[in-house]
Amino acid sequence: MYLSINIDIPDGAGDAYDALARTADRVEAAKADFAILARAHGDQGLAPPRIEPVVSLPWIAGRLRTPLVVAAIPALHSVPFHIARALSAADFLTDGRCGWLPLLAGGARFDAAYGVAQPLSGGEALAKYDDFIRATRALWDSWDEDALIIDKASGAYLDSAKVRRVDYRGPYFAAMGPLNAARPPQGHPLLLRDLDEVGESATAADVVLGGLDRLDRLARAPKGAVRLLKVTAASLDDGLHHVRDGLADGLHLMGPDALELLEALRGWVDCPPYVGTTARQRLGLRKPVNPYSRKGAA
């Protein structure tokens, strides 16, 4: 059973740095399987964190050596090129231990800050969310996984035939590529999805999260996807029950006592017997196929 938790700087924390560092150190000591840089609202809502997650992830991954580290990203306000580039670097520097959770939540706050006059309708937001994921993945696919050669003697650094323009054109985003960063070690960093806000999507997620009222959506997750059930101290027993019944693969701990809950659970929930280093290896997920690669499967 996986244990997952979200981390952010609490509102009104006196010393933000200290608060974040202390939280990270406790999460590491408790050996969480997932640490998601996200802000909680209510008992099961997730939004992008107060601290910008893409920049803080590499730093926090230095303290969080055990968990898979995940950035909750405002999907409607982020740019595929920047995200693809940053997460490629993060994936290299964490040995393939990073993931991303694009979110619709927090939109009003970001609309104001980004100068968006007209919020998107629900359908438009979902279409943009899918487009964002596709564009970002297309940029990762602009490199084959074996493009780098790096042979000093011959002077061959990479195989030019394995790097390409992808000319991605979607309804909201267009990106030519190639990315100025190599294909991440995981192929694509782990994609997480919050089923509480995105029910149906044209893109497949690797890990899904949902509240107890989303067991139906959890059950429809793609085969092999890791299913995390959001619980608080009050709903912990129900959550454990569902995991025992095979309806979920782990718990995402929320509420004001989430950290204490994690520490208590780790007292008797064994760490999964991980094999390998990357997130995909650990979770038994396959590397994504690169549709542009001449070999087909990367």
Place this chain on the structure above:
Amino acid sequence: MSRNNGRLHLWAFLQGIGFFPGGWRAPDATPRAVFQRDYYERVARLVDDACFDAIVFGDQLQGRDAAGRTPGRLAIPTLDPFTLLSVMAGVTRHVGLVATVSTTFNEPAEVAAKFAALNLVSQGRAGWNIVTTVHPNSPWNFGAADLLEKSLRYDRAKAFVDAAEVFWRDAAGLDDPQRAANLKNRWFDIAGTLDFPTSPQYRPVLVQAGQSPDGRNFAAQTAEAIFCPAPTLEAGRDYRDDIRERARTFGRNPDGILIMPGLAFVLGSTEEEAQRKHALMLELADDALCIEYLSESIGYDLTRHPAGGPIPLEQICAECEFPAGDVRRMLAPAAEAGETIADFCRAYARKPRGHAIFVGTPDQLADRMETWIDAGACDGFTLQPGYMPTELELFCAHVVPLLQVRGLLRRQYQGTTLRDHLAVGVGT
């Protein structure tokens, strides 16, 4: 305990595998390490121990391809700078961390939030090298066909920085008399800032690298430090005088801006050894690499033509991705003189990016730095190791102690924030 902050400022420009395009092939270069965390942690500690002001990474918003062909012999640029600096923040206590970020293909909210995060995890050590992006292929990665015209890019840059300032001030609880005008203007229509947490020095140190009159004016109004090429002492002094004069015109104290020209170096225990190493750097950049290097710089794939053949000037100018006028000016003399593609490319790749290149002993390098400082040609140097990590290690082990003995470089940091190290004050 020395209380001397030093007259000489040192920045380490740690792009990729080093300054020379062939450097990744040096016997002791570690080109695979640039994809690993350990490498950045080690290099960052080295620079922190050597009392540099800052580590800087440049950034580009496009691949290295010319007309779709990515060079096979050039090392790809460094990984995303924010990511690298965030890792480095975790293993250092003092050294500043400067990321290059474009104001053309970003939004103030996003950039303000990112620098707030870097500044927080580094406890006040972030810096922003503000660029406007000049590469013609960059817009294609953002769904745009063309770059904005240059004066508009700088106009947006100024408005962008002013808007970002409001985000940082709001987070720190500081007033901004221009708040309303800086959030709503001809570039932006921002209704509210983000509630990210503040941290020491409240915002990144602002750095710029402009060359044109628009760029220099922007720098003189905005920057606390400037990164520039200065091939000669005279060129450095002229540039510095010009910027200081412009700063006065804008009502700023010129001492509030440090001029930090690039300086690439190859060190040897004797001059002969250094020359041999430099020769090796040039030799490792073989013809095929040099041809790719120029191809990238003009946005035209020269590998399609025979290396020993003439420069196909008209075809290049008709198809190149960079402005044809600039490309013609660069290539026409050589094409008319009948130079081959390989000859021209070799000469071009010898002096990457117009920076001064030093080749010699540690003593000679220390002398040169002192001469430039005394002549008012600069306030310090943005050091570009010939190749990584060897040249950086040599500099830290052999040049840094000389500079400290001469009283030019601090023996220990006098403060904790990047702005402390620059000693330029705030709000100049």
